[in-house]
Amino acid sequence: MKRATVGETGERELIKLIRRLFPSSRREVMRGIGDDAAVIRPGKTPWVLTKDLLVEDVDFRRSLHPPFLLGRKSLAVNLSDAAAMGARPALALLGLGLPPDLDLAWVREFLRGFRSRAREHGVDLVGGDLSASREIIVSVTVLATAAKTIGRGGARPGDRLYVSGTLGDAALGFALIEKGKAGGRAAAGLRRAFLDPSPRVELGLDLARLDLPSAMIDMSDGLSVDLAHLCEESGTGAEVDLARIPLSGEMVRLGGKKALDYALNGGEDFELLFAARPTRRNESRLEEMGRRHAVTPIGRIVAGRGLTAVHPDGARVKLAVRGYEHFRG
Amino acid sequence: MKRATVGETGERELIKLIRRLFPSSRREVMRGIGDDAAVIRPGKTPWVLTKDLLVEDVDFRRSLHPPFLLGRKSLAVNLSDAAAMGARPALALLGLGLPPDLDLAWVREFLRGFRSRAREHGVDLVGGDLSASREIIVSVTVLATAAKTIGRGGARPGDRLYVSGTLGDAALGFALIEKGKAGGRAAAGLRRAFLDPSPRVELGLDLARLDLPSAMIDMSDGLSVDLAHLCEESGTGAEVDLARIPLSGEMVRLGGKKALDYALNGGEDFELLFAARPTRRNESRLEEMGRRHAVTPIGRIVAGRGLTAVHPDGARVKLAVRGYEHFRG
Numbered sequence: 170m171k172r173a174t175v176g177e178t179g180e181r182e183l184i185k186l187i188r189r190l191f192p193s194s195r196r197e198v199m200r201g202i203g204d205d206a207a208v209i210r211p212g213k214t215p216w217v218l219t220k221d222l223l224v225e226d227v228d229f230r231r232s233l234h235p236p237f238l239l240g241r242k243s244l245a246v247n248l249s250d251a252a253a254m255g256a257r258p259a260l261a262l263l264g265l266g267l268p269p270d271l272d273l274a275w276v277r278e279f280l281r282g283f284r285s286r287a288r289e290h291g292v293d294l295v296g297g298d299l300s301a302s303r304e305i306i307v308s309v310t311v312l313a314t315a316a317k318t319i320g321r322g323g324a325r326p327g328d329r330l331y332v333s334g335t336l337g338d339a340a341l342g343f344a345l346i347e348k349g350k351a352g353g354r355a356a357a358g359l360r361r362a363f364l365d366p367s368p369r370v371e372l373g374l375d376l377a378r379l380d381l382p383s384a385m386i387d388m389s390d391g392l393s394v395d396l397a398h399l400c401e402e403s404g405t406g407a408e409v410d411l412a413r414i415p416l417s418g419e420m421v422r423l424g425g426k427k428a429l430d431y432a433l434n435g436g437e438d439f440e441l442l443f444a445a446r447p448t449r450r451n452e453s454r455l456e457e458m459g460r461r462h463a464v465t466p467i468g469r470i471v472a473g474r475g476l477t478a479v480h481p482d483g484a485r486v487k488l489a490v491r492g493y494e495h496f497r498g
Numbered sequence: 499m500k501r502a503t504v505g506e507t508g509e510r511e512l513i514k515l516i517r518r519l520f521p522s523s524r525r526e527v528m529r530g531i532g533d534d535a536a537v538i539r540p541g542k543t544p545w546v547l548t549k550d551l552l553v554e555d556v557d558f559r560r561s562l563h564p565p566f567l568l569g570r571k572s573l574a575v576n577l578s579d580a581a582a583m584g585a586r587p588a589l590a591l592l593g594l595g596l597p598p599d600l601d602l603a604w605v606r607e608f609l610r611g612f613r614s615r616a617r618e619h620g621v622d623l624v625g626g627d628l629s630a631s632r633e634i635i636v637s638v639t640v641l642a643t644a645a646k647t648i649g650r651g652g653a654r655p656g657d658r659l660y661v662s663g664t665l666g667d668a669a670l671g672f673a674l675i676e677k678g679k680a681g682g683r684a685a686a687g688l689r690r691a692f693l694d695p696s697p698r699v700e701l702g703l704d705l706a707r708l709d710l711p712s713a714m715i716d717m718s719d720g721l722s723v724d725l726a727h728l729c730e731e732s733g734t735g736a737e738v739d740l741a742r743i744p745l746s747g748e749m750v751r752l753g754g755k756k757a758l759d760y761a762l763n764g765g766e767d768f769e770l771l772f773a774a775r776p777t778r779r780n781e782s783r784l785e786e787m788g789r790r791h792a793v794t795p796i797g798r799i800v801a802g803r804g805l806t807a808v809h810p811d812g813a814r815v816k817l818a819v820r821g822y823e824h825f826r827g
Binding site for chain 2: 219277
């Protein structure tokens with residue numbers, strides 16, 4: 170075996186290693202390692218399990234993130250994983266690693282934020298664990314129920330690709346905050362997208378109820394990376410029409426030449442990306458849904474491998490997959 | 499509000515704060531924050547949820563703990579929580595925070611250890627999350643099933659107190675390893691108790707099946723602390739007969755004058771502590787069980803508050819509660 174570090178190996182190879190080492194055998198396991206969440210069927214109803222680990226100075230910075238909003242966000246990122254399965258969040262577990270010299274007021278605000286997001290979605294915190302640590306560590310598990318779950322691997326050539334909301338706002342919001350250029354009221358939406366993202370739980374539930382998506386994922390690493398995940402699991406390629414990528418007004422005004430780069434490769438949007446067969450039934454349901462949720466068609470699933478960007482003039486180039494990768498900085 | 503740090507507040511007060519902030523409302527929640535694990539009833543069968551966070555240099559040291567055994571232990575401590583509820587472990591989620599410069603071989607050995615413990619108990623790893631971090635972070639969630647769960651709060655005056663196995667071995671094992679005095683074959687059991695503890699899953703299941711314990715807890719912080727937890731939740735006091743505390747042969751030979759201190763206040767035994775009514779039925783079942791599991795009566799639950807140590811000569815003194823407290827070093 171070649172000697173290598175975790176950083177040289179990278180997140181995707183690590184997940185493959187774990188998947189290889191832990192084949193699933195129990196009959197109640199419907200989806201195991203490799204999707205947005207695990208799905209088990211303890212009784213008649215499937216349960217969806219998510220787990221996210223947030224580490225200070227890697228996943229958030231204490232100096233940039235008000236603790237109330239960090240509490241909201243640490244639950245939101247798990248709710249987003251549940252949303253991507255079309256599941257309704259019900260219960261949460263919270264593990265906290267806290268430096269002993271941390272101010273209790275920080276913890277209290279964090280917990281209040283966690284609670285405010287939990288209440289919005291009817292989620293109960295039922296347990297967890299505490300440990301001392303050098304950096305703040307937040308480990309959340311969410312349990313959600315689903316009549317039917319939607320995986321990443323069901324997309325087929327000919328399916329249309331859709332995204333919710335607008336893309337890149339969180340990445341630009343982070344860039345502004347990091348540079349100390351908060352941007353005033355003109356950037357309020359961008360800051361909020363980064364500090365207090367909204368998980369698309371209701372959209373995920375509506376899509377699952379209508380049995381619309383053939384595959385779905387939430388965008389935590391950036392459109393290019395998350396689309397690559399969806400295509401890899403589905404064994405397909407995809408084409409993205411760059412002119413159709415939805416950008417917010419604030420992004421158009423403040424993103425400048427980098428707007429499309431933020432939208433394609435910026436992480437932490439927590440919007441939903443899904444594929445759907447282009448049937449008349451699906452089209453009319455999506456149109457109807459458009460009144461309740463912002464959903465934009467951005468391209469299509471194609472045979473073969475690889476992602477293609479289609480420019481407004483019709484030029485087709487390889488879409489570079491350059492989103493956030495843990496362990497590589 | 500008085501300003502205070504996490505360290506000044508302490509783990510128990512933090513848990514009380516969380517409990518106060520998050521009252522449970524959902525009907526499927528049978529036990530929430532404050533027991534060994536949460537219990538939910540998604541269908542007919544109750545499910546038990548545990549979560550443990552292990553942080554490098556707080557909960558383990560990389561230089562002292564072979565990664566294979568750390569993988570086994572990080573699952574074992576969660577299995578022990580499930581055992582304390584009388585539940586059968588079924589599924590696990592694994593969150594890992596890994597320093598980018600960590601050798602991949604370490605991760606591989608850790609995962610193999612985790613898998614070996616999982617296989618012993620028929621547990622499937624179904625999901626998790628990875629993040630970069632400065633120190634190694636291990637966050638495990640276990641889901642277990644139970645026909646009937648046993649909490650911490652059901653003990654009544656007159657109940658007898660029992661413990662499984664022998665106490666203090668892990669703490670003495672850690673002390674020897676830390677001092678670089680591994681102790682050779684004469685201390686093999688002590689080292690194993692610390693590096694590779696055995697969760698009492700089968701005992702927990704047998705006890706639950708026989709409906710024996712009125713209250714049960716696993717000893718992660720030390721007998722005095724964990725007994726205090728059980729008594730606090732039950733609203734009782736307890737008396738411990740010091741002469742009856744079970745000590746291993748290695749402890750008797752190597753623990754010297756501190757043997758009883760290790761047994762009373764050393765953490766990480768992961769043995770079960772439980773109370774049971776002194777009925778003829780229970781006594782005869784416990785006797786029968788003694789052939790399969792080592793279980794020792796060590797005292798009794800009494801009315802009022804506080805813990806009393808009963809010396810061999812009959813002298814009664816207050817039992818000091820001095821086990822492991824996170825955040826206080």
